Amino acid sequence: MIDDTLADAKQKMQKAIEVTREEFGGIRTGRASPALVQKLTIDYYGAPTPLQQLAGVSVPDPRSLLITPYDRNAIAAIEKAIQASDLGITPNNDGTAIRLNFPQLTEERREELKKIVRDRSEHGRVAIRNVRRHHKDEIECLQKDGEVSEDDMRRAEKELQKLTDGFIAEIDEMLARKEAELSEV
Numbered sequence: 001m002i003d004d005t006l007a008d009a010k011q012k013m014q015k016a017i018e019v020t021r022e023e024f025g026g027i028r029t030g031r032a033s034p035a036l037v038q039k040l041t042i043d044y045y046g047a048p049t050p051l052q053q054l055a056g057v058s059v060p061d062p063r064s065l066l067i068t069p070y071d072r073n074a075i076a077a078i079e080k081a082i083q084a085s086d087l088g089i090t091p092n093n094d095g096t097a098i099r100l101n102f103p104q105l106t107e108e109r110r111e112e113l114k115k116i117v118r119d120r121s122e123h124g125r126v127a128i129r130n131v132r133r134h135h136k137d138e139i140e141c142l143q144k145d146g147e148v149s150e151d152d153m154r155r156a157e158k159e160l161q162k163l164t165d166g167f168i169a170e171i172d173e174m175l176a177r178k179e180a181e182l183s184e185v
Contacts, residue, residue, distance in 0.1 A: 002139060002148055002156045009135040009160055013128050013167040020124035020171055024178050027113055027120075032065045032102050034058075042081045044074055054078065055098075065100040072096065110182050117182065121175040125168050132164040 025035035034057040041048045051057070055069040055078060069075050072095075079098055082091045092099045105113070136157060143153040 001142060002152060005135055005138050005142075006156060006159055006163070009131055010163055012131045013163060016124050016127035016131065017167055017170055017174075019127070020120060021174060023120045023123075024117065024174060027117060027178070027182075031062050032059050032100070034065065036087065037065065037067065037082070037085075037100075040078075040081050040085060042074065042077050044077055051078065051081075063102050065102075067091075067098040067100070068096070069098075105182075113182050114179055117175060117178045121171050124171045128164055128167050128171070132160055135160055 022035075025033065026039060037051055037057060040051040042051055042054055043049075044054060051067070054071065054074045055067045058066045058068070060066050067078060069078060075093060075095075075098060079091045079093050082089070082098070082100065087100070089100050089102065092101065139148070139153055139156045139160070142148045143150060148156070
C-alpha cells in the first residue's frame with residue numbers, strides 16, 4: 001500500500017521535472033534550438049496545428065533556425081504565428097523556407113531571462129512539494145484507517161521527504177546550468 005503511494009509520488013515528481021525541463025528548453029540562450037519553436041501552434045486552414053506537423057526545423061548555424069514547410073501554402077501562416085509569438089524575432093521568408101536569425105542577447109535581456117528561468121524553476125519546486133503534501137496526507141489517512149502502523153507511516157514520510165529533496169535538488173541543478181548558459185557571451 002505504502003509502496004504504491006511512494007511509486008506514484010515518484011512518478012508525479014518525475015513529470016514535474018520533465019515539464020520544467022521542457023519550459024527551460026523554450027527559453028532562448030543566444031543559441032538557436034528547435035525547442036524554441038516546438039510549442040508554436042499554427043492556424044492552418046482554420047485548424048490549430050503544431051509546427052512539427054507542418055514543417056521541418058533545422059539549425060544551419062548557431063545563431064539561426066531554418067523552418068522548411070512541407071506545404072508552401074503554410075509559409076504565411078507559420079510566419080504569422082512566429083510574429084505573434086513571444087520569441088521577439090522577425091522571420092525572414094525566402095518563398096520556400098523561413099529563417100530565424102537570433103541576435104546576440106543584451107545584458108538586460110539576459111537578466112530578464114534569468115528571472116523567467118528562476119520563476120519556472122520555482123513552479124517546478126512547488127509542483128513537487130504539492131505532490132509530497134498530497135501523498136503525505138494519503139499516508140496519514142492509511143495510518144488513521146489502521147491499514148499501516150505508525151512506524152511504517154513515519155518511515156514512508158521519511159522516504160517521501162528523501163524523494164522530494166532529490167527532485168528539488170535536480171531542479172536546482174537544472175536552474176544553475178540554465179543560468180550559466182544564459183551568462184555565456
